[in-house]
Amino acid sequence: MSLSSLAISNHHRASISALRRRHLAVPRPPSPDHFSSSVHFPTAVGAKPHGPSRKSLRRCILGSGGGALAQDAGATAAVLAGAYSLVFTFDKLTQRNLIQQSLSRKLVHILSGLLFMASWPIFSNSMAARYFASLVPLTNCLRLVVNGFSLATDEGLVKSVTREGNPQELLRGPLYYVLILILCAIVYWRESPTGVISLAMMCGGDGIADIIGRRFGSQKLPYNRKKSWAGSVSMFICGCVISMGMLHYFSSLGYFQLDWTMTLQRVALISLVATVVESLPITEVLDDNISVPLSSMLMAFWSFGY
Numbered sequence: 001m002s003l004s005s006l007a008i009s010n011h012h013r014a015s016i017s018a019l020r021r022r023h024l025a026v027p028r029p030p031s032p033d034h035f036s037s038s039v040h041f042p043t044a045v046g047a048k049p050h051g052p053s054r055k056s057l058r059r060c061i062l063g064s065g066g067g068a069l070a071q072d073a074g075a076t077a078a079v080l081a082g083a084y085s086l087v088f089t090f091d092k093l094t095q096r097n098l099i100q101q102s103l104s105r106k107l108v109h110i111l112s113g114l115l116f117m118a119s120w121p122i123f124s125n126s127m128a129a130r131y132f133a134s135l136v137p138l139t140n141c142l143r144l145v146v147n148g149f150s151l152a153t154d155e156g157l158v159k160s161v162t163r164e165g166n167p168q169e170l171l172r173g174p175l176y177y178v179l180i181l182i183l184c185a186i187v188y189w190r191e192s193p194t195g196v197i198s199l200a201m202m203c204g205g206d207g208i209a210d211i212i213g214r215r216f217g218s219q220k221l222p223y224n225r226k227k228s229w230a231g232s233v234s235m236f237i238c239g240c241v242i243s244m245g246m247l248h249y250f251s252s253l254g255y256f257q258l259d260w261t262m263t264l265q266r267v268a269l270i271s272l273v274a275t276v277v278e279s280l281p282i283t284e285v286l287d288d289n290i291s292v293p294l295s296s297m298l299m300a301f302w303s304f305g306y
């Protein structure tokens with residue numbers, strides 16, 4: 001199915017879901033992504049309401065038969081390969097002193113999650129797609145744990161993902177990061193602005209804050225001398241821009257339709273809250289890779305309702 005026909009079918013689905021959200025009873029075939037229908041088909045008086053047949057249950061879970069299974073398996077393999085290639089590339093750039101280690105780590109921080117999220121449309125429309133996609137961060141989670149406890153030694157991973165080259169660092173920021181990727185992929189997936197905005201803030205906003213703050217952050221925050229106005233302002237601006245960009249990306253593929261004026265206001269508020277949370281001197285207690293996405297998730301769910 002070409003991307004344009006995928007977008008059209010998704011657009012059709014999105015317009016139905018938009019009507020449904022306005023509580024208009026719009027009958028729909030049981031779509032694989034949303035198995036438990038919130039719209040019930042009218043049944044004849046006295047007829048016993050019947051749920052989906054066993055066959056349609058299986059088709060919804062596996063999508064259109066083996067096609068969805070093969071598509072999701074292929075997509076998982078491709079994104080896994082992309083993950084390894086990304087870390088390998090930045091490791092080589094750092095080894096050749098073409099890029100500073102701290103910048104390398106931040107670029108991996110920014111690109112990993114955003115590219116992972118951007119890959120979601122290549123997975124099928126079956127209910128299992130999000131679980132296939134979450135295998136990628138799960139694999140990297142295991143990789144971080146194994147190397148973090150020095151059960152294996154992946155020098156490239158340690159160099160491109162840690163601050164001081166201590167493998168135990170893998171068990172903090174990087175581990176929380178991939179756990180949040182798993183959470184957003186499974187709980188929110190590509191039909192909800194909440195997951196998209198949360199990852200945009202954690203990956204894009206927080207990552208840019210570090211890069212700009214280290215370089216231009218001479219004016220420190222009054223309540224946190226380790227953070228700067230430059231870092232926080234860049235997090236707010238880039239968090240908004242990246243969130244809006246990713247929302248447009250998923251909306252253009254038909255996964256949801258948004259009122260963009262209202263959305264911009266909501267995203268600005270979410271970005272402001274996430275930026276304030278990130279600026280607080282609580283990193284020793286709660287890592288940014290937990291506080292930023294969770295605060296974004298709470299604000300986004302409160303704003304958008306899904």
Ligand SMILES: C/C(=C\COP(=O)(O)O)CCC[C@H](C)CCC[C@H](C)CCCC(C)C
Pocket residue numbers: 079080082083086087105106108109111112113115116119136137140160161172173174177178181288289
């Ligand atoms: C450096 C990272 C986190 C550290 O955060 P912080 O301490 O600086 O705040 C990111 C760790 C990334 C992880 C090792 C690899 C994750 C790959 C991702 C799940 C899939 C990417 C696929 C895409 C196609 C490249």
Ligand SMILES: Nc1ccn([C@@H]2O[C@H](COP(=O)(O)OP(=O)(O)O)[C@@H](O)[C@H]2O)c(=O)n1
Pocket residue numbers: 173206209210211212213214217226227228229230231232235278279283288
């Ligand atoms: N709001 C911010 C965030 C980071 N930064 C700079 O970026 C460095 C790393 O920030 P961080 O401790 O949040 O790094 P991560 O926990 O995100 O890896 C800080 O020590 C500051 O130099 C900043 O100046 N302002």
